[in-house]
Amino acid sequence: MNAEFFAALEDIERDKGISKGYMLEKINQALVAALKKDHPTAAENVFFHVDESAKKIELYVRKTVVSEVEDPDTQMLLDEAKKYSKKADLGDEVNVPVETKKFGRIAAQAAKQVIIQAIREAERGMVYAEFNSKEHEILTGQVTRVEPRSGSVSVRIGSGGETTEAMLAPHEQVRGETLREGDRVKIYVVEVRRSTRGPQVLISRTHPGLVRRLFELEVPEIADGIVEVMSIAREAGSRTKMAVWSNDEQVDPVGACVGPRGGRVASIVEELGGEKIDIIAYSEDPAAYIAAALAPAQVVQVVLGGEEKTCQVVVPDDQLSLAIGKEGQNARLAARLTGYKIDIGPASAANV
Numbered sequence: 001m002n003a004e005f006f007a008a009l010e011d012i013e014r015d016k017g018i019s020k021g022y023m024l025e026k027i028n029q030a031l032v033a034a035l036k037k038d039h040p041t042a043a044e045n046v047f048f049h050v051d052e053s054a055k056k057i058e059l060y061v062r063k064t065v066v067s068e069v070e071d072p073d074t075q076m077l078l079d080e081a082k083k084y085s086k087k088a089d090l091g092d093e094v095n096v097p098v099e100t101k102k103f104g105r106i107a108a109q110a111a112k113q114v115i116i117q118a119i120r121e122a123e124r125g126m127v128y129a130e131f132n133s134k135e136h137e138i139l140t141g142q143v144t145r146v147e148p149r150s151g152s153v154s155v156r157i158g159s160g161g162e163t164t165e166a167m168l169a170p171h172e173q174v175r176g177e178t179l180r181e182g183d184r185v186k187i188y189v190v191e192v193r194r195s196t197r198g199p200q201v202l203i204s205r206t207h208p209g210l211v212r213r214l215f216e217l218e219v220p221e222i223a224d225g226i227v228e229v230m231s232i233a234r235e236a237g238s239r240t241k242m243a244v245w246s247n248d249e250q251v252d253p254v255g256a257c258v259g260p261r262g263g264r265v266a267s268i269v270e271e272l273g274g275e276k277i278d279i280i281a282y283s284e285d286p287a288a289y290i291a292a293a294l295a296p297a298q299v300v301q302v303v304l305g306g307e308e309k310t311c312q313v314v315v316p317d318d319q320l321s322l323a324i325g326k327e328g329q330n331a332r333l334a335a336r337l338t339g340y341k342i343d344i345g346p347a348s349a350a351n352v
Contacts, residue, residue, distance in 0.1 A: 244282060
């Protein structure tokens, strides 16, 4: 262990961000493991010493001075002990240097594997820490592979100085969207998990959080906290309803999200491949909120039910199909947005 070895540790610290202290601790474990391979009974008496100023790493075995040796791994005769300490006497303990170059092939290989594993664990730990801090955020990745059979897409994502591969499952992809190798795509980090093979980053293009974060990036009033996103209901690739609220009476929350000439919402619609986005004003009055959620349909009356969050909604006869939407989508999204079970009927059938 010499100056070149310490230089290598400094290179690892600089290039991979793994501290010398961490590596020295793992090297200690590796050397002890290697010594144990050749001298099983000596391992408990092994001591590791680092002298950074002298660029030296030394390994010692502490042996007891005896008149008759029963275990050569932990005991030594007085004459031999005098070679290491002139003051040695029977019963004393003497530190005997271990030459690592004398380790057997199997022992050396074991030490090497411990060091390699230590580097891998440290790298995985750094990747996990970096991406764990990005949960519920948007990252931009590059498609590296598309599986033709399963439809899964591998995406290379980066954050800070770390990168990793994440799998975009078919059910997390926007319906009708085609991704090809080399495409750059925005993804939403749903969760980061630890696994035996390293951190597993779960990503999505269909999660409502993607829409929320896109608006935070595009609308300064949301980023500043003036406008709040209260609720989102989404059917990815088709339509999203989003309810917004303003903490400033002079700021129109819907207008802020739409932007001048519709520019803000248009850029998000483009990012989502043409997905329609209905932006409505949140209201603390449930009836008004439900009526707004059914836009673009007009609502004549909302009658709230009991504690089970149900309601009866009356719309003009010519607005019934618009309120329900194609295959029930408009009513379904309004119900998810507001949290109410909505029963829609025409005015001609109601006592209005």
